[in-house]
Amino acid sequence: xxxxxxxxEQLEVNYGAVRALKNxxxxxxxxxxxxxxGANGAGxxxxxxxxxxxxxxxxxxxxxxxxxxxxxxxTQIVALGVSHSPEGRRVFPGMTVxxxxxxxxxxxxxxxxxxxxxxxxxxxxPILSERKTQTAxxxxxxxxxxxxxxxxxxxxxxxxxxxxxxxxxxxxIVRQIFATLAELKKTGTTIxxxxxxxxxxxxxxxxxxxxRTGEIVLNGSASELRLNSERVAQAYLGGGIETQDSRxx
Amino acid sequence: MKYSRLIFALGALLGFTLLVPNILPQxxxxxxxxxxxxxxxxxxxxxxxxxxxxxxxxxVGFMALGAYSSGILTLSVSKKLAYLPDLPGFLAxxxxxxxxxxxxxxLLCAAVAFxxxxxxxxxxxxxxxxxxxxxxxxxxxxxxxxxxxTRGARTFTGIPDFTTLPWxxxxxxxxxxxxxxxAYSPFGRAMRATREDGIAAQGIGIQVLPTxxxxxxxxxxxxxxxxxxxxxYLVSFSPATFYIAMMxxxxxxxxxxGQASLTGATLGVVIVTVLSELxxxxxxxxxxxxxKLPAVFGASQIALGLIFILVMVFRPQGLFGDREIKFVESxxxxxxRPVPDHL
Numbered sequence: 001x002x003x004x005x006x007x008x009e010q011l012e013v014n015y016g017a018v019r020a021l022k023n024x025x026x027x028x029x030x031x032x033x034x035x036x037x038g039a040n041g042a043g044x045x046x047x048x049x050x051x052x053x054x055x056x057x058x059x060x061x062x063x064x065x066x067x068x069x070x071x072x073x074x075t076q077i078v079a080l081g082v083s084h085s086p087e088g089r090r091v092f093p094g095m096t097v098x099x100x101x102x103x104x105x106x107x108x109x110x111x112x113x114x115x116x117x118x119x120x121x122x123x124x125x126p127i128l129s130e131r132k133t134q135t136a137x138x139x140x141x142x143x144x145x146x147x148x149x150x151x152x153x154x155x156x157x158x159x160x161x162x163x164x165x166x167x168x169x170x171x172x173i174v175r176q177i178f179a180t181l182a183e184l185k186k187t188g189t190t191i192x193x194x195x196x197x198x199x200x201x202x203x204x205x206x207x208x209x210x211x212r213t214g215e216i217v218l219n220g221s222a223s224e225l226r227l228n229s230e231r232v233a234q235a236y237l238g239g240g241i242e243t244q245d246s247r248x249x
Numbered sequence: 250m251k252y253s254r255l256i257f258a259l260g261a262l263l264g265f266t267l268l269v270p271n272i273l274p275q276x277x278x279x280x281x282x283x284x285x286x287x288x289x290x291x292x293x294x295x296x297x298x299x300x301x302x303x304x305x306x307x308x309v310g311f312m313a314l315g316a317y318s319s320g321i322l323t324l325s326v327s328k329k330l331a332y333l334p335d336l337p338g339f340l341a342x343x344x345x346x347x348x349x350x351x352x353x354x355x356l357l358c359a360a361v362a363f364x365x366x367x368x369x370x371x372x373x374x375x376x377x378x379x380x381x382x383x384x385x386x387x388x389x390x391x392x393x394x395x396x397x398x399t400r401g402a403r404t405f406t407g408i409p410d411f412t413t414l415p416w417x418x419x420x421x422x423x424x425x426x427x428x429x430x431x432a433y434s435p436f437g438r439a440m441r442a443t444r445e446d447g448i449a450a451q452g453i454g455i456q457v458l459p460t461x462x463x464x465x466x467x468x469x470x471x472x473x474x475x476x477x478x479x480x481x482y483l484v485s486f487s488p489a490t491f492y493i494a495m496m497x498x499x500x501x502x503x504x505x506x507g508q509a510s511l512t513g514a515t516l517g518v519v520i521v522t523v524l525s526e527l528x529x530x531x532x533x534x535x536x537x538x539x540x541k542l543p544a545v546f547g548a549s550q551i552a553l554g555l556i557f558i559l560v561m562v563f564r565p566q567g568l569f570g571d572r573e574i575k576f577v578e579s580x581x582x583x584x585x586r587p588v589p590d591h592l
Contacts, residue, residue, distance in 0.1 A: 092441070211324050
């Protein structure tokens with residue numbers, strides 16, 4: 001829990017003329033779960049995409065395991081042990097569950113352990129085992145999210161970037177997925193989690209940052225933010241309105 | 250034990266190809282030759298269009314390059330003097346045997362595909378189709394205007410008729426084996442991933458551009474081989490031989506059979522060839538004793554068009570979709586592939 005695994009300094013990302021991130025700085029320590037909260041368009045997904053190299057930063061630094069990764073391509077970043085489970089799941093719909101999982105391991109060198117890891121993923125989510133020769137497009141939303149998560153895990157990541165694993169999924173499945181994430185946390189996987197569901201995110205996370213229109217407006221430990229839901233809601237919305245989520249917290 | 254079935258199948262095929270020219274009428278042998286060449290062309294087209302999702306319309310351009318380059322390389326020195334008097338010295342002075350000329354034609358196409366692929370493979374969807382169509386147009390115009398090499402729009406003739414059924418079958422087997430090895434390897438899996446979702450593929454570390462580029466280059470190599478075989482079968486041809494009509498025929502065969510399936514590509518060729526030959530013979534009119542049909546020329550094309558429409562209405566993914574007969578896939582991959590539900 002001590003050394004910093006990921007450090008972002010004054011990150012700025014533009015999409016054409018639109019500035020998506022301005023001056024974002026954050027850090028994630030090894031073994032920590034950090035939540036990135038914020039409304040739509042706040043820049044949460046962009047932050048993850050910048051880390052995994054899918055978008056290039058205009059300026060600022062991204063340091064992972066004491067190495068500057070801001071100029072590396074996605075392949076190199078995946079090979080360093082950073083896995084990105086993207087927003088909207090993005091499984092390969094025409095390919096089977098097994099093919100999706102094998103693809104997740106495509107940057108690994110220890111081919112002999114891959115089958116054992118696939119079995120481990122099936123233990124984690126037995127439903128995927130039943131569906132292993134089905135094409136991913138035929139799975140339900142929840143099953144696809146399980147597949148997206150396990151596909152990312154097939155890279156044996158040191159750092160897992162998760163983009164809205166609860167998006168559009170039945171509450172029961174969300175609970176199952178977050179229970180699995182809690183297990184992963186215990187095994188020491190570092191997670192940077194983007195979520196709209198503040199409540200469930202703060203229950204899993206150690207710390208959280210709240211983004212609004214491309215800037216970090218609030219950060220603190222999860223327990224502190226859970227108790228101070230008013231401030232989270234304010235940071236979220238830019239006003240004093242209490243949301244359903246924060247009331248529940 | 251593992252390969253015994255394969256060796257048996259290949260042996261049977263070899264025996265068949267050596268025997269067939271002696272027992273079948275010349276007409277059928279020629280149909281088989283064209284069918285084999287088309288299988289090479291359509292299966293290699295499937296590597297980019299079906300497996301990688303780069304819907305190329307430029308495949309026939311590579312075929313043309315292969316046909317002309319192997320034609321120039323094999324033309325005898327005396328014929329070069331007669332037909333292509335202005336040929337540059339290094340080409341004019343000698344000629345190559347069939348096999349090296351074919352391979353060189355393939356390699357030339359691969360090199361060209363690699364170069365044009367660097368900018369083109371960045372495009373996707375309809376954009377890459379239009380851009381590759383542009384390549385076909387350019388090739389056509391270059392062939393028409395490079396008179397010293399190609400005799401321009403006039404017929405390029407005098408090419409030795411090297412292409413026999415055993416040659417075609419051998420190349421066809423090589424093509425299908427190589428393509429199936431690639432399509433169902435981890436690299437093939439990466440190819441299909443870039444087709445399914447480019448962003449997600451990048452997200453798990455697959456490099457989209459190199460993956461597409463390699464698939465496009467390999468496809469072009471076999472297009473060049475197919476073009477060379479076709480050149481030595483036709484013996485004389487012009488740039489117009491390798492243009493839009495041929496492109497449409499090959500695409501039809503591929504889409505009909507199933508784009509992401511080597512079995513589909515092969516069967517698409519077989520079905521279209523057999524149907525058009527059958528219908529062509531029928532349209533001359535026939536007499537069954539009790540019914541007598543007059544000749545209705547053009548009816549075969551109409552019937553063929555109708556069949557294509559019906560297949561696309563009822564099986565838009567093509568006859569095979571992305572399925573293969575078991576023979577094609579390796580043992581490991583087979584367990585991961587979709588379970589066929591109606592094959």
